[in-house]
Amino acid sequence: MPVIRLVNVTKKFGSFVAVDHLNMTIQDGDFVSLLGPSGCGKTTTLRMIAGLETPTEGEIYIDDTLVFSDEKGINLSPDKRNVGFLFQNYALWPHMTVYKNIAFGLENLKWSKADIEKRVEELLKTLQIEEFRGRYPAELSGGQQQRVAIARTLATNPSILLMDEPLSNLDAKLRNGMRAELKRLHATSNSTFVYVTHDQSEAMTLSTRVCLMERGLLQQYCPPLELYGEPTNLFVADFMGNPTMNFVDVKARSTNDGIELTCPSMNLLFTPLEAVEIDESEDYVLGLRPEAVLIQDDGQIEGTVISSLPSGMETTLSIEVKDVRLSSVVFGNIDFAMDSKVNLTFKGNTYILFNKRTRNKVAMGSLTIK
Numbered sequence: 183m184p185v186i187r188l189v190n191v192t193k194k195f196g197s198f199v200a201v202d203h204l205n206m207t208i209q210d211g212d213f214v215s216l217l218g219p220s221g222c223g224k225t226t227t228l229r230m231i232a233g234l235e236t237p238t239e240g241e242i243y244i245d246d247t248l249v250f251s252d253e254k255g256i257n258l259s260p261d262k263r264n265v266g267f268l269f270q271n272y273a274l275w276p277h278m279t280v281y282k283n284i285a286f287g288l289e290n291l292k293w294s295k296a297d298i299e300k301r302v303e304e305l306l307k308t309l310q311i312e313e314f315r316g317r318y319p320a321e322l323s324g325g326q327q328q329r330v331a332i333a334r335t336l337a338t339n340p341s342i343l344l345m346d347e348p349l350s351n352l353d354a355k356l357r358n359g360m361r362a363e364l365k366r367l368h369a370t371s372n373s374t375f376v377y378v379t380h381d382q383s384e385a386m387t388l389s390t391r392v393c394l395m396e397r398g399l400l401q402q403y404c405p406p407l408e409l410y411g412e413p414t415n416l417f418v419a420d421f422m423g424n425p426t427m428n429f430v431d432v433k434a435r436s437t438n439d440g441i442e443l444t445c446p447s448m449n450l451l452f453t454p455l456e457a458v459e460i461d462e463s464e465d466y467v468l469g470l471r472p473e474a475v476l477i478q479d480d481g482q483i484e485g486t487v488i489s490s491l492p493s494g495m496e497t498t499l500s501i502e503v504k505d506v507r508l509s510s511v512v513f514g515n516i517d518f519a520m521d522s523k524v525n526l527t528f529k530g531n532t533y534i535l536f537n538k539r540t541r542n543k544v545a546m547g548s549l550t551i552k
């Protein structure tokens with residue numbers, strides 16, 4: 183069952199289009215990340231779902247209720263939309279204890295004392311903050327405050343939880359821990375999460391689906407591994423992944439054996455997974471993930487190691503093949519000498535051909551070295 187549906191939702195600030203005809207359906211139990219570079223419209227989208235920002239155009243449904251429609255003149259206030267929010271600058275009430283901060287919303291809803299106690303205890307346990315129940319926010323670390331803020335938001339059992347970069351104020355180690363907790367929380371709470379982040383690895387690791395936006399426009403909306411493996415255009419391909427995908431400018435020509443790709447440093451044969459039309463007058467870009475640039479003794483392309491960055495678990499190499507630089511990830515604890523020679527090869531069918539002019543994906547396929 184879809185819980186949130188955006189239909190042609192547009193937000194203009196004056197003549198500036200912050201969100202452009204966004205269509206998106208979020209299913210019950212999804213963990214959807216709104217992802218994209220700063221200024222692409224993520225916060226604006228989340229605020230429109232919450233009812234804190236009025237769209238210029240379009241319709242928004244929550245749980246089959248039309249909560250916004252410019253045509254029908256409907257605009258339900260935030261408190262009538264049955265959603266919980268957690269924003270980047272969560273403010274706990276400084277004069278209330280942890281317990282009271284969490285209980286406060288329930289008291290307002292006139293829950294019985296016994297029910298409040300049960301619910302707060304449950305949340306203190308889930309978020310592992312039982313020992314802090316009597317403390318004031320000033321007596322907690324950033325991560326502990328964050329967990330209290332999450333508990334407070336979850337207290338009323340919102341079926342939909344909207345979060346805007348809730349972990350961005352935390353240091354890296356704490357952020358990793360909180361990511362795991364959020365994912366567990368999602369799995370155990372039966373809530374639908376809509377989560378704003380500019381961090382592709384956060385979106386990748388947490389979400390069931392990612393909505394990647396650029397300049398107010400939806401680029402791709404799908405499960406994270408699909409976004410990584412089958413990017414629909416050059417923007418998506420470049421945004422997802424660290425180190426980023428390699429892009430090589432090529433000319434393409436259809437032959438009986440497959441598609442011949444040429445650039446000054448390599449002659450390759452590309453075998454697409456599905457038949458495609460190639461226009462020889464167009465320019466193309468070949469995309470190769472660093473983990474698909476393989477170093478192998480019998481590889482047929484020779485390259486020179488420009489840099490080697492071992493991290494213990496894996497090593498990121500920059501390799502020069504004539505005029506082209508390729509990054510490659512080698513798994514394991516291994517280092518390479520600068521300026522040493524390595525042999526490259528390709529395997530699998532994760533290579534992607536893009537049209538340089540339209541920036542769209544043309545085909546995925548395998549590569550053979552000619």
Ligand SMILES: Nc1ncnc2c1ncn2[C@@H]1O[C@H](COP(=O)(O)OP(=O)(O)O)[C@@H](O)[C@H]1O
Nearest residue numbers: 195198200218219220221222223224225226227
């Ligand atoms: N109240 C506003 N008035 C004018 N422009 C705004 C306002 N809010 C946001 N914007 C602009 O809309 C664009 C999208 O903003 P936002 O949704 O906050 O981006 P994100 O959260 O993806 O970083 C940005 O260019 C921002 O400057």
Ligand SMILES: [Mg+2]
Nearest residue numbers: 224225226378
């Ligand atoms: Mg934002």
